[in-house]
Amino acid sequence: MREETFEIRPLCPAFGAELLGVDLSQSVDEELYRRIRAAFLTHQLLLLRDQDLSPAKHVELGRRFGEVQVHVMNQYHADGFAELYFLSNLDDKGTPSGKHPDKGTLAWHTDGSWRQVTGQATLLYAVEVPVEGGETHFCDMYGAFEALSDARRRQLEKMRAIHNLDFSRSRRHGEDPMSEEQKKAVPPVSHPVVRTHPETGRKCLFLGDHAETIAGFEYQTGRLLVEEINAEAVRPELTYRHRWLPADLVIWDNRCLMHRATPFDVARERRVMRRCTILGEVPQ
Numbered sequence: 619m620r621e622e623t624f625e626i627r628p629l630c631p632a633f634g635a636e637l638l639g640v641d642l643s644q645s646v647d648e649e650l651y652r653r654i655r656a657a658f659l660t661h662q663l664l665l666l667r668d669q670d671l672s673p674a675k676h677v678e679l680g681r682r683f684g685e686v687q688v689h690v691m692n693q694y695h696a697d698g699f700a701e702l703y704f705l706s707n708l709d710d711k712g713t714p715s716g717k718h719p720d721k722g723t724l725a726w727h728t729d730g731s732w733r734q735v736t737g738q739a740t741l742l743y744a745v746e747v748p749v750e751g752g753e754t755h756f757c758d759m760y761g762a763f764e765a766l767s768d769a770r771r772r773q774l775e776k777m778r779a780i781h782n783l784d785f786s787r788s789r790r791h792g793e794d795p796m797s798e799e800q801k802k803a804v805p806p807v808s809h810p811v812v813r814t815h816p817e818t819g820r821k822c823l824f825l826g827d828h829a830e831t832i833a834g835f836e837y838q839t840g841r842l843l844v845e846e847i848n849a850e851a852v853r854p855e856l857t858y859r860h861r862w863l864p865a866d867l868v869i870w871d872n873r874c875l876m877h878r879a880t881p882f883d884v885a886r887e888r889r890v891m892r893r894c895t896i897l898g899e900v901p902q
């Protein structure tokens with residue numbers, strides 16, 4: 619019998635919670651989903667350990683959160699599911715290839731900010747994890763906004779940033795550039811630097827590594843400003859560092875968190891992650 623209730627254990631003072639007593643290999647009924655959803659909005663990030671989550675169940679759970687993103691970079695599609703994005707450093711023979719699957723994930727970002735409709739939730743599942751490194755770090759963008767002076771808040775509230783996947787990928791990847799067709803599918807978009815979370819009504823910073831410059835500013839001035847605000851946003855006291863165990867599922871809210879992965883030895887260690895990103899809305 620599946621338990622109808624779960625226990626919530628905070629992960630760090632600023633945000634994040636582990637849910638204990640949930641078995642996602644069973645179907646998630648309306649009441650359980652409602653409670654998970656409420657915890658997700660309150661805590662911004664949920665950790666569920668020891669989950670036997672098949673690709674089909676992963677997509678099924680993702681669909682409960684909303685419309686699932688089919689990523690433009692179709693070389694990453696996992697296990698035949700276009701809704702899943704596969705991050706693995708293993709080659710065809712299943713041995714470490716020495717190549718990082720997505721260097722862009724090593725810089726602080728928010729998933730899908732390069733689209734008009736940005737990422738809402740990401741559901742990341744650990745299949746194989748390295749002994750060292752390959753962590754995921756998260757920082758609280760509500761807290762980052764609240765930590766600013768009134769003057770700085772007013773200044774940033776007037777700004778819109780240009781987010782551009784081609785920019786962030788070209789900068790972070792020496793290899794594997796986007797094809798012309800992929801670039802055409804995702805032209806640069808602008809989003810407010812301070813957004814209001816559509817469900818909680820709280821204000822937060824919204825920027826990250828896909829942001830290239832600030833609309834209406836001279837390019838280089840805007841570029842430097844993006845770097846400055848990104849650096850200002852990441853505060854140790856507002857950061858949760860997740861050390862993965864196999865069968866961990868982490869669900870986070872991209873609207874009010876940024877995240878990054880940390881490096882690992884891609885030639886020796888194995889890291890296989892499965893990701894499902896849920897579309898949100900146009901940031902306001």
Ligand SMILES: [Fe+2]
Pocket residue numbers: 723727728729877
């Ligand atoms: Fe990401």
